[in-house]
Amino acid sequence: MNTRKVRVRFAPSPTGPLHMGGVRTALFNYLFAQKHGGDFLLRIEDTDQNRYVPGAEEYILEALRWCGLNAVEGPGIGGEYGPYRQSERKAIYRQYAEQLVQSGNAYYAFDTPAELDELRAKAEAEKNVFSYDLHTRQQLNNSLSLTEEQVQAKITAGEPYIIRFKMPEDTVIEEKDLIRGEVKFNTNQLDDKVLFKADGMPTYHLANVVDDYLMKITHVIRGEEWLPSMPLHILLYEALGWAETRPQFAHLPLILKPTGKGKLSKRDGDKLGFPVFPLLWKDPKTGDISRGYREDGYFPEAFVNLLALLGWNAGTEQEFFSMEELIEAFSLERVVKAGARFDPEKAKWFNRHYFQQKDEAFLAEAFKPVLQEKGVEASDELILKVVGLVKERCEFVHDLWEQGSYFFAAPESYDEKTVKKKWKPDTSEKLQEIEALFQSVEEWKADAIKEAFSTFMNDKGWGFGVVMVPIRLALVGTSAGADLFDICEVIGKDESLQRIQKAMEQLG
Secondary structure (H helix, E strand, C coil): CCCCCCEEEECCCCCCCCCHHHHHHHHHHHHHHHHCCCEEEECECCCCHHHCCCCHHHHHHHHHHHHCCCCCEECCCECCCCCCEHHHHHHHHHHHHHHHHHCCCEEEECCCHHHHHHHHHHHHHCCCCCCCCCCCHHHCCECCCCCHHHHHHHHHCCCCCEEEECCCCCCEEEEEECCCEEEEEEHHHCCCCEEECCCCCECHHHHHHHHHHHCCCCEEEEEHHHHHHHHHHHHHHHHCCCHHHCCEEEEECCEECCCCCCECCHHHHHHHCCCCECCCEECCCCCCEECECCCCCCCHHHHHHHHHCCCECCCCCCCCCCHHHHHHHCCHHHECCCCEECCHHHHHHHHHHHHHHCCHHHHHHHHHHHHHHCCCCCCHHHHHHHHHHHHHHCCCCCHHHHHHHHHCCCCCCCCHHHHHHHCCCCHHHHHHHHHHHHHHCCCCCHHHHHHHHHHHHHHHCCCHHHHHHHHHHHHHCCCCCCCHHHHHHHHCHHHHHHHHHHHHHHHC
16 A cells, blocks of 8 residues: 655644654654655644644744754745745645535534534533434435435525545444554444534544645555544545545554553642643733743753654664664554553653763753853863863753852852751851961862862871861862862962861851
8 A cells, every 4th residue: 555655744733832642743743754665754733723722833843953853845945845834835735625515424414503502512421422424414404314405495595514434334444554564444333523614624533634635645644642542534535535545543652641540641740740731832812821842951862862752762772862763763662552651750760861962061051051040151171170070960051050150159058968967066166277278289280289188187087087078068069069179270369268267257
């Protein structure tokens, strides 16, 4: 069926920010296309104008760019099969909807929303569910129950109507899903979906099938939530005479919340303190802000890597993949059927790996905006030195400030627990001698300071812990931090002595 060049598409709706599950769908499509020397397309499915959110399309495009998932065709890119926004393809769909009516595979329905609401309410009162299907359609207001003259009169009078697919009776749809294997559906259990709305716009189902056909899509790789739509889409291909060139289907597993049942949602992220969107999103109506992986400090390669392993594995022990390695290793056969549980701690672990792999000069440049935000002016040389000293303790660029702020500013306070435990009545007296020792050190380099300090301590017969922690407390404000003598060298002799003096004055 698919000896043609591989062509896949990512087709999001601009109804809000792109969920990380959507990014994973785009990623798997991209990897599949690249692996098979094919084309990755972007199509914006904006047929539902009521749910359209301003800024959402721009957000989607920026998110894909950030992740390196570059389409070869799409909005703003162009291509042979455009336009790539469904709202700009409006004139294309009606002819296919009418073709389905003429062939007997669809029909006009004149039922008003109020009439349908009444039927739903009545069914609910009887503890049933109303469905517009082969069991009810002959009793409803449509071109199957009306005469041809009645139908024409309604259309001529300008009465609003929609076009519904006529689901065949007693038909079993069998299809091999490339991830789930053989799946079966009985049409007696399916309703007559709306294909064309009264506002002149197609629904997702018709537009999706028509566009995939016209854009020569060979594989539809999408989320598990679209699996129930597959039988209708297969029947549409057949009804339109496109069965021979219809795409193969692959339905990806859900991304599950960290704990409990159900798929990952924004609510889970808000509750547990992690983002579920690739980029920060500001709701244009409410002004509410949702966190994004980019703004939280994740590198795009870490985000892509963690997404790739949500529902797929290479069959090896390897966990860190470059995009090139992902393309080489990827196959739909190794995508699992079961949902993939998201672990926010694992996401940080991925970012730590990529952070540690980064060149120190790169990290220093990335650190500069953080320093500017803090109102700190520092030389490139100092920033680079600090990055080199604290990098190993960091997962994110913003951690560089948390781990190294004392290089740029003296501590304003001292950790109470450390003071209580390590600052003894004679500590200040001992630090006065250390202060005098430091004054005598001529070459203010870490090795020279350490050598002088060690000789002094051995001569005194003091245990190193007696003054090492108080000195660190004076320089850093806590008992943690980079190598003590590296700190002394970087902040300088005068600053080191001033901080020791200040600690003695404040802590007594």
